[in-house]
Amino acid sequence: MKATPNFSKSADGLLPVIVQDWKSGEILMQAYINQEAWEKTLATGLGTYWSRSRQEIWVKGLTSGHLQHIKQILLDCDLDSIVFKVVSDGDVACHEGYRSCFFREVGPDGELRHLPEYPKK
């Protein structure tokens, strides 16, 4: 079966993509993708998304230099969620300058807590 996510499953034609570090398994970020960004990712081997804020195709790292080289693509049982396993140029996935966008946890007191394993780069 040809591997095509079911973009019709969402009203806006966007599906979530989970970006995971190829070696460590760390979750680096979560973005959205549409059919065009999917095809560009397959054609170029670079993580390519749909920017909801800018409303345009977004090659991650094209301006920052932190390109994401695709090592493996997984699809889920319903074909409406995607995992990109990547090797990143540089070590910064987050626009705030951290290795991962998920640099904060919910602490035992219910407050947001910055995790020490994510220093600002």
Place this chain on the structure above:
Amino acid sequence: MKATPNFSKSADGLLPVIVQDWKSGEILMQAYINQEAWEKTLATGLGTYWSRSRQEIWVKGLTSGHLQHIKQILLDCDLDSIVFKVVSDGDVACHEGYRSCFFREVGPDGELRHLPEYPKK
């Protein structure tokens, strides 16, 4: 800062949750959550979601027995994406009977390929 995802970021009040195995780092599934399911998760320590197909609150594993015990909750930089790190009762996250919903990859020929590390349970 009190840890609250920004549910107003999505038109339908739903945000994606990435469910990751606490020990292995494997991504098990991706679901959606709303404010009510978020609060139930915090109150019970069990992964609780919004079922888009059934349009109801869904405690994962309540019928199958594969409950997800929350070990850590991460929020991303924009507070609109969530990671639950969990320990699952049983070893089946996918309703099709696999350890992870992401049991298929896009092969080199562009075809969907079932990964050998995911035998049917």
